[in-house]
Amino acid sequence: MQNPEILQPLIEQRADPFIIRHTDGYYYFTASVPQYDRIELRRALTIAGLVDAEKVDVWHKPDTGAYSELIWAPEIHFNDGAWYVYFAAAPSREIKHKLFQHRMYAIRNTNANPLEGEWEFMGQIDTGIDTFCLDATTFTHKGQLYYLWAQKDVAIEGNSNLYIAPMKTPWQLGGPPVMLSKPEFDWEIRGFWVNEGPSVLKKNGKIFISYSASATDENYAMGILWADENADVLDPASWTKSPQPVLQTCFEHGVYGPGHNSFTIGDDGETVMLVYHARTYTEIIGDPLWNPDRHTYVKPLKWDEQGMPVFGKPSVA
Incomplete structure (x- = not known):
């Protein structure tokens, strides 16, 4: 009999998951689809309801061009009265002749329900640094909208660091990038030197930025x-x-490589929920990039006496 305490995936084969609870009472979900060819949205009145909710493809990549390959890590945000999806995309290989040349882009929808209405392509979000970049998120603090993302610096060893900048509009930066973190600890440089997938949580008088590291x-x-x-x-x-x-990774319960998280609010309107992806096996068959078996997990976040988040194990709620 399966241990009831062992956490099961909420949604299978959806990596880089992002869930937001909007003021309309709905949860909105998006993630990287295994084909990396489109942006998919779904919504429901409960987190559990997202499992069987209708999947709506709101944007498809073009066949060729600067943003026609490997659509990664979309996030949906409601900024300045409109919906935005921020995502990373690579150019077709006849342009760059290399696979990982991602840049960041945004689309916008002014409809109250982002699964309806028209999505407008807003173009590339230019950071002023012309290198590999991805995993953008946004947050508002003291009335200012900020952009937070991962990007490579050719002068720093590794694949990506974390940067922040104020925004002039929800699709344009309003100041220069500031680096907040780079891979430096042993657990951040296994396989790849990576800091990526940032997510913001404000609670207990602090601002927290979670992020993911290593291969x-x-x-x-x-x-x-x-x-x-x-x-x-x-x-x-x-x-x-x-x-x-x-x-x-929790080897005891077989949940491997947890990361690329987001935060949302539970159905009770109060509990902070941790949303992340993980695998359930380590022997990946074929190219890990195209392996679809990174699944979406959701669990409540706990807190210690100092007001710091306690993440626990990825395998246990």
Whole structure:
């Protein structure tokens, strides 16, 4: 008999999951689809309802061009009165002749229900650094909209670092990028030197940034930064980085490589829920990039006496 405490995936074969609970009472879900060829949305009045909710393809990649391959890690946000999906895409290989040349893009929908209405392509979000970049998220703090993402710096060893910048509009930066974190600890550099997939949570007088590190196999793990809510979020000195991961593979229960998370609010309107993907086996057949078996998990986040989040095991609710 299966242990009832062992957490099962919420949605299978959806990586880089993002769930938002909007003011209309609906949960909206998007994630990377295994084909990496489109942006899919679904909505429901409960988190569990997302499992069987209608899947609506709201945008398809073009056949060729600068953003015609490997549509990765979409996130849906409601900014300045409209819906935006931020995502990364690579150019067709006849342009760059290399696979991983992603840049970041946005689409917009002014309809109240983003599964309806028209999506407008807003173009590339230019960070002023012409290198591989991905995994954008946005958050508003003290009335200012911020952009937070992962990008490569050719002068720094590794594949990607975490950057933040203010936004002038929901599709344009309003200031230069500021680096907040780079791969430096042993658990961040296994397979690849990576800091990516940032997500923001504000609670207990602090701003938390979770992120993912290392290769996307069983080495994938999550870390965290935090700052006081009254600090200057554009000052790297405001942020403290945990030297230890906060979520990592659970060999005991067979949940591997947890990461690329988001946060949402539970059905009770209060509990912070951790949304992330993980695999259920380590012996990946074929190219890991095209292996579809990264599944969406959701579990409640817990808190310690100092007001810090406790992530626990990826396998246990």
